[in-house]
Amino acid sequence: MVISLASASPSASPAMLENLKAQMKLGSSHVMFRKEKANPFIKTQSSGRITMALAVNVSRFEGVTMAPPDPILGVSEAFKADTNDMKLNLGVGAYRTEELQPYVLNVVKKAENRMLERRENKEYLPIEGLAAFNKVTAELLFGADNPIIQQGRVATVQGLSGTGSLRLAAVFIERYFPGAKVLISSPTWGNHKNIFNDSRVPWSEYRYYDPKTVGLDFDGLISDIKAAPEGSFVLLHGCAHNPTGIDPTPEQWEKIADIIQERNHIPFFDVAYQGFASGSLDADASSVRLFAARGLEILVAQSYSKNLGLYAERIGAINVVCSTSDAAARVKSQLKRIARPMYSNPPIHGARIVANVVGDPALFNEWKEEMELMAGRIKNVRQKLFDSLSAKDKSGKDWSFILKQIGMFSFTGLNKTQTDNMTDKWHVYMTKDGRISLAGLSLAKCEYLADAIIDSFHNVS
Numbered sequence: 001m002v003i004s005l006a007s008a009s010p011s012a013s014p015a016m017l018e019n020l021k022a023q024m025k026l027g028s029s030h031v032m033f034r035k036e037k038a039n040p041f042i043k044t045q046s047s048g049r050i051t052m053a054l055a056v057n058v059s060r061f062e063g064v065t066m067a068p069p070d071p072i073l074g075v076s077e078a079f080k081a082d083t084n085d086m087k088l089n090l091g092v093g094a095y096r097t098e099e100l101q102p103y104v105l106n107v108v109k110k111a112e113n114r115m116l117e118r119r120e121n122k123e124y125l126p127i128e129g130l131a132a133f134n135k136v137t138a139e140l141l142f143g144a145d146n147p148i149i150q151q152g153r154v155a156t157v158q159g160l161s162g163t164g165s166l167r168l169a170a171v172f173i174e175r176y177f178p179g180a181k182v183l184i185s186s187p188t189w190g191n192h193k194n195i196f197n198d199s200r201v202p203w204s205e206y207r208y209y210d211p212k213t214v215g216l217d218f219d220g221l222i223s224d225i226k227a228a229p230e231g232s233f234v235l236l237h238g239c240a241h242n243p244t245g246i247d248p249t250p251e252q253w254e255k256i257a258d259i260i261q262e263r264n265h266i267p268f269f270d271v272a273y274q275g276f277a278s279g280s281l282d283a284d285a286s287s288v289r290l291f292a293a294r295g296l297e298i299l300v301a302q303s304y305s306k307n308l309g310l311y312a313e314r315i316g317a318i319n320v321v322c323s324t325s326d327a328a329a330r331v332k333s334q335l336k337r338i339a340r341p342m343y344s345n346p347p348i349h350g351a352r353i354v355a356n357v358v359g360d361p362a363l364f365n366e367w368k369e370e371m372e373l374m375a376g377r378i379k380n381v382r383q384k385l386f387d388s389l390s391a392k393d394k395s396g397k398d399w400s401f402i403l404k405q406i407g408m409f410s411f412t413g414l415n416k417t418q419t420d421n422m423t424d425k426w427h428v429y430m431t432k433d434g435r436i437s438l439a440g441l442s443l444a445k446c447e448y449l450a451d452a453i454i455d456s457f458h459n460v461s
């Protein structure tokens with residue numbers, strides 16, 4: 001309880017205050033006294049010569065419960081708090097050097113230097129973002145010579161990285177396709193469910209991962225997509241599926257496209273790793289381009305967090321491929337309408353970096369080389385982890401699934417209790433679904449990680 005002595009009683013002595021406490025029969029630990037000016041907004045109560053303002057010291061936010069830590073970002077917080085020298089953070093999907101340090105790409109530094117030299121201003125961007133960025137981002141995704149671009153059939157709006165772009169699309173679905181379901185893979189990146197839940201878009205899962213083979217459950221995937229209500233949205237990871245690292249083969253992509261077309265579904269791609277999966281920007285966009293070449297209307301969210309290392313710049317885009325340029329113009333106008341009350345217009349810095357790198361032939365080539373190096377480092381670590389597991393594990397277990405996976409992540413198949421052991425005993429931080437980010441692993445730490453995985457796999461049920 002707070003008792004404020006209004007300025008009308010400047011003569012209140014400590015003895016008087018003690019007396020007052022006693023009269024109110026309150027434990028002194030529950031009573032605070034402070035001198036303050038009379039506040040016209042606090043109801044006051046008169047008691048002899050002393051005017052008191054009584055306020056119960058209970059927050060208006062008492063009903064707000066503590067949110068659980070984010071399953072991915074919460075891992076980094078726990079990692080920071082660990083003081084053990086052997087600790088390893090394989091939770092968040094962020095690229096590290098062999099020394100396990102964050103990496104700023106040389107092309108990004110060069111682009112930023114150019115931007116500084118030009119002394120560009122910081123005026124607001126239009127709601128749809130930087131025109132030069134929107135142009136190059138669609139070209140990077142679909143290929144510059146793709147007829148859908150020349151025909152003006154792609155509505156591109158700059159978004160707040162992959163997450164913000166997915167969110168724009170989710171609100172668009174909720175508004176223009178009320179009741180339509182989004183099908184998401186089981187498992188998927190943890191934030192997908194949050195995005196659709198918060199946008200009030202109903203979703204259900206299609207089978208994707210087969211624990212028996214630690215591979216793709218292709219038959220399950222096909223039958224679940226077939227069984228979904230006609231006209232559903234099917235969320236597909238363009239490449240480097242997160243968390244499993246398991247991608248369909250080109251033939252399987254064709255089959256998925258057949259079923260989607262047959263069922264009149266709308267493909268919705270999430271492309272967060274273009275170039276990072278195989279090292280080739282074109283190869284990693286082939287799934288999206290295959291669907292576009294069939295003349296389908298598609299949604300594609302893009303992110304530059306990983307492939308350009310622009311995690312904190314929040315730069316990405318939502319692209320909606322429409323059958324006509326007229327529809328594309330209308331869709332774009334509505335995406336802008338959704339963005340305006342959410343964040344008004346997007347940030348400029350990351351958009352300029354991407355426009356400078358992708359739009360400049362010399363920097364673009366340099367970027368491709370750097371990306372190949374990053375993707376190459378991850379492939380080397382993947383190979384070394386497999387070699388270490390195979391050499392150390394005498395049980396005869398086949399670890400080759402690790403080599404079949406692609407991109408930043410490996411799905412180890414470890415269950416929650418086993419991942420707890422990885423963290424509690426070995427100080428290896430990872431998500432509870434058994435995913436590890438190989439981008440956070442060095443060659444030097446592969447053997448240690450292999451020991452931790454073998455112990456957790458064989459000694460913990």
Ligand SMILES: Cc1ncc(COP(=O)(O)O)c(C=O)c1O
Pocket residue numbers: 093160161162163164189237242270272302303304305311316
């Ligand atoms: C599948 C997938 N989609 C989207 C994102 C979005 O990331 P960001 O919002 O940083 O671009 C991520 C990041 O981990 C991801 O893995």
